[in-house]
């Protein structure tokens with residue numbers, strides 16, 4: 617069977633994208649998902665996203681990490697909105713379904729603004745912080761993140777018994793100003809550092825913004841720049857959380873699978 621695959625990247629977090637409205641792609645075949653994400657034997661990506669029809673939303677995005685596991689993906693959701701506009705499924709605004717529930721997105725020039733799910737609060741964990749922004753995130757503040765052993769330390773926290781059995785993503789955050797941070801991320805399911813992580817920078821922005829009385833935080837990552845706007849609520853929860861950044865189509869091609 618010939619399938620046209622697309623590649624998108626959102627600040628260097630990259631995804632194989634499939635228009636699967638005909639539901640011809642086997643979402644149960646996780647070996648095939650992993651092989652397509654393999655950077656030597658496949659197309660290569662941090663994850664794979666299938667777009668399918670949904671009776672109650674413009675579309676549904678089904679996200680897989682490179683290892684075949686599933687979670688919410690913020691950069692992937694931004695790319696899914698851009699991809700769906702490219703396919704003509706949606707216009708400038710869209711409402712779609714992801715694994716963590718409904719999302720809205722607005723396409724503004726080359727930026728995609730994504731409404732994240734509400735966040736219950738920030739927890740203390742292993743001397744750092746933990747936030748679930750649709751996927752689990754450990755947040756550690758460090759001095760010089762560019763020199764930090766992200767893979768080694770990230771892997772240690774990701775597999776810590778405190779996060780068993782599901783594990784977590786791990787973000788290392790260096791403050792740059794009272795409304796700006798630099799974030800590097802070890803991603804669960806990729807099992808390596810990625811160039812950026814949308815749900816991760818959202819978690820970092822909520823923690824840092826709360827500490828500094830900011831509700832709009834600028835984030836630099838090795839893959840590019842994002843920003844997060846949010847509302848802090850009296851009960852410690854967060855809502856109206858918008859993740860903003862670019863989403864770019866890199867490539868398309870046919871593969872016989």
Ligand SMILES: N[C@H](CCC[C@H](N)C(=O)O)C(=O)O
Pocket residue numbers: 629662681685686687688689690691692751752785803804805806812813814815816
């Ligand atoms: N690896 C994450 C999912 C993808 C998160 C990241 N790519 C994003 O942009 O949010 C997890 O297993 O929870």
